[in-house]
Amino acid sequence: MRFHKLSLKDPESLDETILSELDLALERSRGSYNVYTTGVVTGIPPEDIGFISFHLPASKISALGADPKFVFGSFLLPEGYQGIVEDFEEEAHRYGSRAKSKVVHGRRALAIISMRGEVREIILPTNVKIGDLIALIGAPGAEFLYLIANRKPELFMRLGMEDNIRKWKRALWMLTCVDAVRTLLTISRVDGLICVDSGGILESLNKLADLSGTGFIISRDKIEFPPELMRISTQMYLDPLKLPSSGVTLAAIPKHAQVSQISEILEMHGHRVSFIGNIAREVRIIS
Numbered sequence: 001m002r003f004h005k006l007s008l009k010d011p012e013s014l015d016e017t018i019l020s021e022l023d024l025a026l027e028r029s030r031g032s033y034n035v036y037t038t039g040v041v042t043g044i045p046p047e048d049i050g051f052i053s054f055h056l057p058a059s060k061i062s063a064l065g066a067d068p069k070f071v072f073g074s075f076l077l078p079e080g081y082q083g084i085v086e087d088f089e090e091e092a093h094r095y096g097s098r099a100k101s102k103v104v105h106g107r108r109a110l111a112i113i114s115m116r117g118e119v120r121e122i123i124l125p126t127n128v129k130i131g132d133l134i135a136l137i138g139a140p141g142a143e144f145l146y147l148i149a150n151r152k153p154e155l156f157m158r159l160g161m162e163d164n165i166r167k168w169k170r171a172l173w174m175l176t177c178v179d180a181v182r183t184l185l186t187i188s189r190v191d192g193l194i195c196v197d198s199g200g201i202l203e204s205l206n207k208l209a210d211l212s213g214t215g216f217i218i219s220r221d222k223i224e225f226p227p228e229l230m231r232i233s234t235q236m237y238l239d240p241l242k243l244p245s246s247g248v249t250l251a252a253i254p255k256h257a258q259v260s261q262i263s264e265i266l267e268m269h270g271h272r273v274s275f276i277g278n279i280a281r282e283v284r285i286i287s
Helices: 048-062 086-095 142-152 152-160 162-167 180-186 201-212 227-236 261-269
Strands: 016-019 024-029 031-042 065-076 099-107 108-120 133-137 192-195 215-218 249-253 273-280 284-286
Touching: 016 152, 016 261, 024 273, 031 048, 048 065, 048 086, 048 180, 048 192, 086 099, 133 180, 133 261, 142 152, 142 162, 142 227, 152 162, 152 227, 180 261, 192 227, 201 215, 201 249, 201 284, 261 273
Parallel strands: 065 099, 215 284
Antiparallel strands: 016 024, 024 031, 031 108, 065 108, 133 249, 133 273, 192 249, 215 273
């Protein structure tokens, strides 16, 4: 099967298409689409690689509304680590996906993942409309705090936040978009989605604007940053919008949507949500 990069502006071009901006490929198949992605997982605690190796690609394909159907993982793992492949396959089965895996032992922990998903009605970022509300679902900077807690816990201790280290070390469930997207799509029409990755929220906002040919107006005051993130960002002179935030979803929702109802249902399912601005024509403003 050959894929070629075509414009997202033309729906008829989506028979076989590489969406390089989203690290995805599409193939039309009998009234639906197959969605493909690959990824490399490294730089995290080895015991967490199983969970992340499923949810990283599953989050990518969920941005198009797709559900995972098959995933293959090649794992390079240090001797002595148990349960990683089992975690990977358990997450796959939990979300209705078949899974296969191969393990080779080595000095460092690393996984290479390939996933195929399926979707009947595809959601493309080019479908966002001027005036759409921008919902931010998830915990901004959770990935950054997870990495700091595991790699540099002394930063928490230096700021008198040692009691928060354990919380963020085990924040895996905050690093996936899958459940939030599934819930959102059952309660509201969505014109476009971006699952934020390690590039941060600002990069994803710009990507959404680039793909759709629009802009955005965002208010920082409407974003609920974790207090630990704000303290560390201030101490290190960092912009929290540019920090790794895998697990956060940016959704463009029609401007007449029932915002209070959407928020209530998402929060009932354990998903933090803020409406942080709207899609605009050309301008990109963060106030």
